[in-house]
Amino acid sequence: MKHKILDPGFIKRLERLSLLSKKIFAGKVQSLRRSTHKGNSAEFADYRSYELGDDLRYIDWNIYARLEKLLIKLFVAEEELSLYIIIDNSKSMCCPDDEKFIYAKKIAAALSYISLANLDRVGISAFSNKLDVHVMPSRGRKHFFTCVHYIESMEEDGGTSINKALFEFAKIMKRPGVVLLISDFFDPEGYESGLSFLQYKKFDVNIVQVFNPIERDMTLQGDLRLTDVETNEFIDVTVTEKLTKMYHDEFGALSSELEAFCMKRGITHLSAPTDYHFEDLILKYFKVKKMVKS
Amino acid sequence: MNFINPAAFWALLTIGIIVLLYFLKLKRQKKVISNLFLFNRMLVDQKANRPFQKLRRNLLLLIQILFLLLSIMGLSRPTFIKNIFSNYNYIILIDSSASMMATDDGESRFERAKERATEIISNFAESDMAMIISADTKTYIRAPLSRDKRALKKNIDTLEPTETPTNLYDAFTVIMSALKQKKIDKIYVISDGANVGLEQLAEERNITKDNFPEVEFISIGKGSDNVGIVDLDINATGNNRENLQVFARIVNFSNEPKTTDVELYNGDDLIDIKEITIPAQENYPVIFDDARLEQGLITMKLSIDDKLEVDNTAYAYMKKPESIQVLMVTKKNMFLENALRVNPVVSLTKMNPFSYDEKSDYSSYDVIIFDSFFPNVTPKTNILLINSEAAPLNILKRVSADGKTAREELPNIIDYDKTHPIMKYINFENTVIAKSTYFSTPGWMQKIVEAEDSTLIYAGEKLGRRVILISFDLTESDFILKSSFPMFIYNSMIWLSDHFDKKSSSYSRTGDSIRRKVYEQDIIEVTTPESDVIEVKVFNDEFFFDNTKWVGLYTTKGADGFEDFFIANLLSEKESDITPSPFIKIGGKKIKPTSKISVRKELWKYFVIFAIIFIIIEWWVYHRKVFY
Numbered sequence: 001m002k003h004k005i006l007d008p009g010f011i012k013r014l015e016r017l018s019l020l021s022k023k024i025f026a027g028k029v030q031s032l033r034r035s036t037h038k039g040n041s042a043e044f045a046d047y048r049s050y051e052l053g054d055d056l057r058y059i060d061w062n063i064y065a066r067l068e069k070l071l072i073k074l075f076v077a078e079e080e081l082s083l084y085i086i087i088d089n090s091k092s093m094c095c096p097d098d099e100k101f102i103y104a105k106k107i108a109a110a111l112s113y114i115s116l117a118n119l120d121r122v123g124i125s126a127f128s129n130k131l132d133v134h135v136m137p138s139r140g141r142k143h144f145f146t147c148v149h150y151i152e153s154m155e156e157d158g159g160t161s162i163n164k165a166l167f168e169f170a171k172i173m174k175r176p177g178v179v180l181l182i183s184d185f186f187d188p189e190g191y192e193s194g195l196s197f198l199q200y201k202k203f204d205v206n207i208v209q210v211f212n213p214i215e216r217d218m219t220l221q222g223d224l225r226l227t228d229v230e231t232n233e234f235i236d237v238t239v240t241e242k243l244t245k246m247y248h249d250e251f252g253a254l255s256s257e258l259e260a261f262c263m264k265r266g267i268t269h270l271s272a273p274t275d276y277h278f279e280d281l282i283l284k285y286f287k288v289k290k291m292v293k294s
Numbered sequence: 295m296n297f298i299n300p301a302a303f304w305a306l307l308t309i310g311i312i313v314l315l316y317f318l319k320l321k322r323q324k325k326v327i328s329n330l331f332l333f334n335r336m337l338v339d340q341k342a343n344r345p346f347q348k349l350r351r352n353l354l355l356l357i358q359i360l361f362l363l364l365s366i367m368g369l370s371r372p373t374f375i376k377n378i379f380s381n382y383n384y385i386i387l388i389d390s391s392a393s394m395m396a397t398d399d400g401e402s403r404f405e406r407a408k409e410r411a412t413e414i415i416s417n418f419a420e421s422d423m424a425m426i427i428s429a430d431t432k433t434y435i436r437a438p439l440s441r442d443k444r445a446l447k448k449n450i451d452t453l454e455p456t457e458t459p460t461n462l463y464d465a466f467t468v469i470m471s472a473l474k475q476k477k478i479d480k481i482y483v484i485s486d487g488a489n490v491g492l493e494q495l496a497e498e499r500n501i502t503k504d505n506f507p508e509v510e511f512i513s514i515g516k517g518s519d520n521v522g523i524v525d526l527d528i529n530a531t532g533n534n535r536e537n538l539q540v541f542a543r544i545v546n547f548s549n550e551p552k553t554t555d556v557e558l559y560n561g562d563d564l565i566d567i568k569e570i571t572i573p574a575q576e577n578y579p580v581i582f583d584d585a586r587l588e589q590g591l592i593t594m595k596l597s598i599d600d601k602l603e604v605d606n607t608a609y610a611y612m613k614k615p616e617s618i619q620v621l622m623v624t625k626k627n628m629f630l631e632n633a634l635r636v637n638p639v640v641s642l643t644k645m646n647p648f649s650y651d652e653k654s655d656y657s658s659y660d661v662i663i664f665d666s667f668f669p670n671v672t673p674k675t676n677i678l679l680i681n682s683e684a685a686p687l688n689i690l691k692r693v694s695a696d697g698k699t700a701r702e703e704l705p706n707i708i709d710y711d712k713t714h715p716i717m718k719y720i721n722f723e724n725t726v727i728a729k730s731t732y733f734s735t736p737g738w739m740q741k742i743v744e745a746e747d748s749t750l751i752y753a754g755e756k757l758g759r760r761v762i763l764i765s766f767d768l769t770e771s772d773f774i775l776k777s778s779f780p781m782f783i784y785n786s787m788i789w790l791s792d793h794f795d796k797k798s799s800s801y802s803r804t805g806d807s808i809r810r811k812v813y814e815q816d817i818i819e820v821t822t823p824e825s826d827v828i829e830v831k832v833f834n835d836e837f838f839f840d841n842t843k844w845v846g847l848y849t850t851k852g853a854d855g856f857e858d859f860f861i862a863n864l865l866s867e868k869e870s871d872i873t874p875s876p877f878i879k880i881g882g883k884k885i886k887p888t889s890k891i892s893v894r895k896e897l898w899k900y901f902v903i904f905a906i907i908f909i910i911i912e913w914w915v916y917h918r919k920v921f922y
Contacts (some may be wrong), residue, residue, distance in 0.1 A: 092328035186329035225322040228330040250336045
């Protein structure tokens with residue numbers, strides 16, 4: 001089912017934001033971002049000797065007057081940034097309802113827009129058991145519609161295999177950039193090796209842990225047969241208060257472990273319960289977490 | 295297909311439990327959740343933090359193994375007694391005497407005894423063997439040592455009590471014989487406790503508690519509410535014994551006075567009735583005087599409703615005493631005539647041999663005496679032959695070589711049968727006889743007084759006719775001068791006329807053996823009071839009947855219209871006293887009755903119960919996941 005992911009008013013507010021990266025990447029195309037390349041932005045970087053064919057406009061005539069040497073002024077190049085949005089579209093994202101998945105899609109759409117508005121490249125992938133790179137990184141406002149179209153048409157399917165998906169992703173995407181992984185992180189096999197591998201491949205890794213408060217608080221009660229939406233495995237349980245508390249603690253432990261891992265590895269971790277006001281999430285929480293800036 | 299324990303089909307009801315469990319099966323609400331791995335992580339934590347995790351992990355397995363163990367234990371039929379593989383040999387002695395027919399609370403003691411015996415067998419171990427013995431007057435080994443419980447129980451089921459007195463002495467004699475052949479570990483005595491002769495047996499066989507197996511006495515019955523006839527007699531009274539007096543002794547064994555009607559029947563006719571009240575535990579003599587009785591069956595009945603019915607009836611056969619009609623055919627025998635005339639029961643008719651008409655019917659006489667004479671035709675009545683020249687009824691006179699009658703001169707008496715009725719109170723010693731005649735007699739003639747070569751007196755019975763043969767001339771002996779002679783004549787008249795046997799009451803006791811002389815019969819049919827017909831073979835002109843289990847009239851029938859009867863009564867004070875004995879004594883040891891049979895108490899039921907409990911726990915654990 002398709003949703004109107006972002007309303008126009010909110011999109012306008014997003015225009016004031018830009019994506020922050022903890023790393024400076026060497027882009028190919030000039031953009032509004034500092035690059036490791038020396039470019040022609042207003043920010044001075046260095047001098048070098050004039051060589052034939054150099055643009056005469058960048059000769060520092062003051063130096064020439066003083067030292068009689070032709071030196072070319074080097075400026076910080078402003079290049080585009082690649083944002084890779086990886087969305088978990090396993091079945092667990094639509095359980096108990098699709099609120100979590102929509103929330104994730106909204107985040108992806110918002111971040112896409114912010115990046116594209118800043119002339120960055122945005123590529124979107126989805127993963128469940130396997131990776132599906134559907135929207136290759138590209139730039140331009142028109143690209144936003146491609147992204148949104150893909151985001152909206154994305155459907156849940158299969159189980160969760162974060163590590164496998166990230167390994168595949170790193171193999172396909174040779175060019176480092178900012179990775180935004182949006183998932184519920186309900187993967188029994190874990191996520192550590194995948195995230196570490198991305199870092200090893202020089203990606204700036206950011207994760208958004210999306211969850212439905214129902215999943216955290218365990219509101220179910222009584223004699224239940226609980227079936228895993230992804231594996232169809234089930235267990236029979238009698239949910240008591242004690243069990244509820246134990247589950248709650250377990251969920252907390254999962255989040256804490258994820259957060260601790262991220263902190264240790266320098267990964268930005270954002271926790272996004274679906275009852276959190278979405279605009280506040282982007283405009284405030286993401287800012288606080290230095291994912292975006294005004 | 296047969297079933298050893300069809301009662302097990304009651305277990306089919308447990309199907310209901312399974313159906314119930316099915317209906318009670320927990321209906322869990324199905325919920326789809328985003329992940330189970332948190333639950334699984336939680337379980338891992340739980341298990342890691344709990345003791346005995348290995349056990350907990352396999353809780354269901356453990357419960358199922360427990361269920362299986364309990365089921366197997368149940369099937370192995372465990373008991374409280376340790377000697378499961380003991381190969382014990384038991385004897386179960388069941389009292390089947392008349393007192394066991396008493397009813398307590400509507401059920402006969404014998405049925406109770408059978409139930410207890412069956413209970414004992416049910417509790418035996420598979421390796422145990424049991425022998426079943428029933429004892430009344432006689433002892434019967436109903437089943438030899440066997441471990442076939444089914445056959446033993448079936449055997450017990452077919453046992454019936456008899457209306458005979460108890461004789462545990464014989465039963466224990468049989469047991470003693472069994473002890474010599476097989477190791478016997480325990481003897482169960484199931485009885486109401488008539489300990490007849492056991493002490494005597496212990497003394498005779500030197501039984502001590504060390505050389506005799508353990509005896510367990512299972513007392514059957516309670517209370518003593520019984521009134522019974524314990525004696526019955528019919529006597530002739532008066533000078534000519536023309537009157538009859540019926541005497542009975544009735545005992546009230548209960549602890550309270552009892553009132554009952556005593557009814558006297560002659561055949562089917564009620565002759566007299568008396569109401570009597572007997573104080574507790576007292577005798578009461580009942581006499582019926584001047585009863586107008588006719589020849590036939592006399593029955594005395596008590597109308598009381600007590601616990602033992604068999605002793606409320608007694609029978610006798612009565613022949614009204616009449617004088618013995620005697621015809622004496624003799625030329626002259628003063629001593630014989632005097633001897634007959636002093637006998638008050640003899641009505642004598644004297645006749646000269648010349649007056650004796652062979653064609654006349656003399657069968658109205660009870661006895662005809664032929665003294666030194668015998669007609670060509672033998673009259674159809676009882677005969678006393680004295681010094682007869684002729685030989686009737688296949689009695690052959692021996693003839694010497696010269697054609698004369700063979701005789702022994704001055705025969706020397708060497709033996710005489712003192713037990714024969716005609717020799718009662720007779721002394722034949724030092725009797726001098728001039729000569730005696732040799733006879734060859736048929737088998738039915740019994741030698742009563744024997745000389746060295748000849749026989750002096752014979753007696754016998756054939757087809758209801760009795761014959762006495764005196765082979766010497768009375769007048770040529772000093773026997774007629776002796777005091778024994780009138781007594782001998784008296785005895786002879788009484789015996790020949792069968793006077794005592796028929797004149798008044800005559801009966802045997804139940805359980806007694808009946809021995810009767812019959813002649814020219816091969817098989818006698820005995821019809822019991824229960825209308826059973828039993829064929830008895832005749833050996834040596836005698837039939838022997840030992841199946842007098844029932845109180846009443848037994849009729850006997852044979853060839854040539856032979857018909858006779860005999861009567862069996864209980865009339866046993868010990869048997870009518872149905873008060874259960876407080877103990878039996880054997881080997882100098884008093885054995886008190888056991889209130890509870892000390893047999894193996896089987897535990898399989900409890901194991902089955904526990905198995906069911908465990909299977910329910912298994913169900914609960916499986917469905918509830920209580921480890922959360």
